[in-house]
Amino acid sequence: MPEMIDQIFVLLKHWLLAYVPAALQPIVSAVLSVVPVLVAFPLLFAITTVLERKGLGRMQNRYGPNRVGPFGILQPMADGIKSLTKEDIIPRTADQVVHFLAPVMLVIASFVVYSVLPIGKNMVLANLNAGVLFFFAVGSMVELSVFMAGWSSRSKYSLLGAMRAIAQMISYEMPLVLASVVVIMAAGSLSTVAIVNMQAGYTGIWPRWYVFTPWGLTGFVIFMIAATAESNRCPFDMPEGESEIIAGYYIEYSGFKFALFFLGEYLGMFATSAMAITLFLGGWAAPFSFLTWIPSYVWFFVKLLIIIMAFIWVRGTLPRLRMDQLMNFAWKFMLPLSIINIVGAGVWHLIPAGFTRWLIDSLLVIVSCVLLSRGIRRGKSFHVRTYRFAS
Amino acid sequence: MLGEGILKGLTETARNFLGSYVSKDRLTTIQFPEERLPQIEATRDFPFLVYDGTEWEAGLRCVSCQICEKECPPKCIYIEKSKDKKPDATGKLQFYPTTFNIDISVCMSCQICVEVCPFDAIKMNVEFEMSSEDRFGGLLLRKEQLAKSNEYYNKIHPTEATAVDAALAEERAKAEAKARQTTEAKAATPAPMATPEAGETK
Numbered sequence: 001m002p003e004m005i006d007q008i009f010v011l012l013k014h015w016l017l018a019y020v021p022a023a024l025q026p027i028v029s030a031v032l033s034v035v036p037v038l039v040a041f042p043l044l045f046a047i048t049t050v051l052e053r054k055g056l057g058r059m060q061n062r063y064g065p066n067r068v069g070p071f072g073i074l075q076p077m078a079d080g081i082k083s084l085t086k087e088d089i090i091p092r093t094a095d096q097v098v099h100f101l102a103p104v105m106l107v108i109a110s111f112v113v114y115s116v117l118p119i120g121k122n123m124v125l126a127n128l129n130a131g132v133l134f135f136f137a138v139g140s141m142v143e144l145s146v147f148m149a150g151w152s153s154r155s156k157y158s159l160l161g162a163m164r165a166i167a168q169m170i171s172y173e174m175p176l177v178l179a180s181v182v183v184i185m186a187a188g189s190l191s192t193v194a195i196v197n198m199q200a201g202y203t204g205i206w207p208r209w210y211v212f213t214p215w216g217l218t219g220f221v222i223f224m225i226a227a228t229a230e231s232n233r234c235p236f237d238m239p240e241g242e243s244e245i246i247a248g249y250y251i252e253y254s255g256f257k258f259a260l261f262f263l264g265e266y267l268g269m270f271a272t273s274a275m276a277i278t279l280f281l282g283g284w285a286a287p288f289s290f291l292t293w294i295p296s297y298v299w300f301f302v303k304l305l306i307i308i309m310a311f312i313w314v315r316g317t318l319p320r321l322r323m324d325q326l327m328n329f330a331w332k333f334m335l336p337l338s339i340i341n342i343v344g345a346g347v348w349h350l351i352p353a354g355f356t357r358w359l360i361d362s363l364l365v366i367v368s369c370v371l372l373s374r375g376i377r378r379g380k381s382f383h384v385r386t387y388r389f390a391s
Numbered sequence: 392m393l394g395e396g397i398l399k400g401l402t403e404t405a406r407n408f409l410g411s412y413v414s415k416d417r418l419t420t421i422q423f424p425e426e427r428l429p430q431i432e433a434t435r436d437f438p439f440l441v442y443d444g445t446e447w448e449a450g451l452r453c454v455s456c457q458i459c460e461k462e463c464p465p466k467c468i469y470i471e472k473s474k475d476k477k478p479d480a481t482g483k484l485q486f487y488p489t490t491f492n493i494d495i496s497v498c499m500s501c502q503i504c505v506e507v508c509p510f511d512a513i514k515m516n517v518e519f520e521m522s523s524e525d526r527f528g529g530l531l532l533r534k535e536q537l538a539k540s541n542e543y544y545n546k547i548h549p550t551e552a553t554a555v556d557a558a559l560a561e562e563r564a565k566a567e568a569k570a571r572q573t574t575e576a577k578a579a580t581p582a583p584m585a586t587p588e589a590g591e592t593k
Contacts, residue, residue: 058411059404063420316408317400 002293009036009297010122033125037114044304045266046076052312059316079259086255091153094252098152102145103250103257106264109141113271116192120284120297124193131192132184135275136177139230142268143169146239149261150249161248164323165239168229171330172236176226176272178338179219182345183210183279192275196283205289209282214361215345218369220280222338224310227272229330231265233311235318238326273307274300333372340368432548435515437495438468438504440537443480447538450480452512455488459504459513467497468504481563493537495521496530511555517547 004011013032020028050065050073057064065072090099116131118124128134143166150162187195199209210216229236240248250261277283281303284296321329344364351357411417421428438459442450455472471490479485504513516539523529545552 055408058408061407061411061417061419063418063422313401313404313408317404318397 002295006121006295008295009120037119037125038111041111041114041267041270042263044270044301045263046080048266048270048308049079049262050075051308052315055309055312056316059313083256083259088255088257089252091155091252093154095152095154098148099252100257102149102152103253103260103264105148106142106145107260107267109138109145110264110267110271112141113138114267114274117271117274117278118193118196118283119274119300120295123284123297127191127193130190132180132190132195132275132279135192135271136173136180139268139271140173142230142264143173145264146249149253153249153252155252157245157247157251158249160245161239161251164245165232165249167323168232168236168238168326168330171327172226172229172334175222175330175334175338176230178335178342179222179226180275180279181338181342182215182219185342185345185349186210186216192278192283196278196285199282200285202289207282207285207287207289209280209285211280211282213348214358214365215341215348216280218337218341218344218365220276222334222341223276223280224307226334227269227276228311228314229326230272231269233269234315235321236326237320238323243320269311270304270308273304273311276307277303328376332376336372337365337368340364430517432550434517434547435502436500436519437498437516437521437532438493438502438513438537439516439539440491440534441512441514441541441544442538443541445540447535447540449477450540451487451534451538452479452510453488453491454479454485454510454512455491456486456509458507458509462503462507464501464503465497465499467494467499468492469494488534491534491537493532494530495532496526511559514544514548 013029016032017025017029053075054064054066054072065075068074068078090096113135115125116128116134146165146169147162150158150160150165153159183195184190187198189195189198199207201208206212211220228234232239240250245251250258253261277300284300286292286294286296286299344361347364348357348361351360407417441452443452444450455470457470457472460466460468460470469490469492470488473487473489476484477487479487500515502515505515521530541552541556545556
């Protein structure tokens with residue numbers, strides 16, 4: 001019975017497909033797979049926006065939205081109606097076509113990456129044998145659309161925002177990919193489905209997730225930090241920087257195009273979080289062997305919501321980084337650490353299982369982390385800032 | 392250690408997050424339309440006209456001297472002076488405003504009209520929910536909307552109104568005493584007609 005509930009969506013799809021003539025089956029099958037993703041994740045976006053606003057409010061000792069519907073849960077609908085009815089302004093000097101294409105492309109790119117993410121057991125749109133590679137390749141399209149938006153608006157603020165975004169995204173793309181290399185080394189496959197299947201077993205009641213190894217934990221932390229930067233969220237929201245460059249690359253966007261940018265950004269965040277789950281947190285696998293009766297897709301979304309919660313928590317805590325801090329952190333800390341981590345993962349596979357490899361790997365990571373952080377701080381003296389005023 | 396400050400910050404926000412559900416004192420928000428903070432006594436926004444007694448039209452203190460109209464920095468007051476005189480609240484014959492308009496979309500709440508009024512006829516109101524669908528007509532307050540009783544004034548600014556009432560009563564008593572003196576003097580020596588005191592109006 002648990003098995004059937006777990007596979008209910010797969011069975012439902014096959015049952016529906018049986019009623020379709022054979023010639024139409026491939027296309028109907030594709031539609032039946034894609035539509036749930038197109039519905040579920042924007043819905044998650046709507047829920048996330050209201051949860052984020054309420055959560056941030058509580059962290060700042062405010063109520064957050066509580067007027068629309070019970071406890072403000074209908075707020076996203078009000079926001080949607082508002083953005084649909086707003087005037088869509090295109091600057092006269094803007095490049096009309098590119099200006100229009102940028103948000104569309106962002107949303108398309110954000111949706112396409114979901115095709116390789118296993119949402120549950122046997123629930124993946126396309127089991128590509130280079131799934132991880134596909135994910136990062138399509139994910140880079142976000143950079144392109146961001147720059148399209150910034151460049152086509154013909155506004156100095158949007159161009160500044162786009163330049164910052166490109167600098168930041170390219171810098172953090174590298175640790176992001178290098179952090180996932182350790183998992184590819186361990187799993188021996190680029191297929192997301194194979195990676196999850198590798199982690200789906202249990203030793204005793206404990207799961208075999210990659211995050212429970214020294215290199216996995218380091219990789220996960222690096223991946224999450226880089227994912228925060230990739231999705232332009234606090235504390236890496238330099239490209240948007242409301243207080244400096246107003247809204248960065250989407251300053252010239254209004255109405256529903258702005259909402260599309262917003263949607264694309266959140267979808268990107270969900271996608272990278274889902275990738276982190278797939279690579280390090282065992283995808284749809286249950287955290288304990290005795291909890292496998294809960295359907296796999298439930299576990300996937302629970303993990304996703306926990307990661308989103310962490311994103312919101314970090315956003316409510318940290319202030320925005322400065323550009324030089326951002327770049328120093330990416331190039332002087334994240335990149336060397338992720339490369340050392342790859343070495344650590346290699347060492348792990350060479351040494352036979354036991355306490356030794358734990359010790360060696362942990363030491364490698366901790367020592368390099370301490371040294372690198374010391375390297376960042378070198379030549380910097382922290383003191384209370386004093387101001388001199390003209391007399 | 393790298394990241395120590397981040398952990399401290401995270402605990403702080405977590406404490407805020409959980410604490411806001413436990414203790415109501417943390418949430419300083421006043422849920423406005425349902426909950427309201429009491430206004431402080433010196434609150435002011437737009438001017439209104441004070442009248443004595445119960446009949447607003449008869450009891451208006453304003454004698455249409457038009458000082459406020461002239462002093463108003465953004466020129467939001469418009470007064471038309473009457474041709475005839477009518478008895479005021481104390482029964483004395485006075486000019487009165489046939490039109491008294493204040494455009495509150497122009498008014499900047501500076502209180503200069505209140506300070507220059509020699510008759511304590513114009514005071515500042517505290518009512519602020521005055522939104523209107525009519526952008527021009529709805530924000531132009533006429534005489535009948537501006538007239539508010541002295542009791543209302545006492546209610547919204549008690550300290551200030553008591554002082555004003557005391558000063559007015561004193562002035563009135565003084566004027567009566569003077570009037571009695573002149574009548575007595577007139578009775579004693581039938582002299583040429585004594586001119587009525589122009590400044591003493593109430």
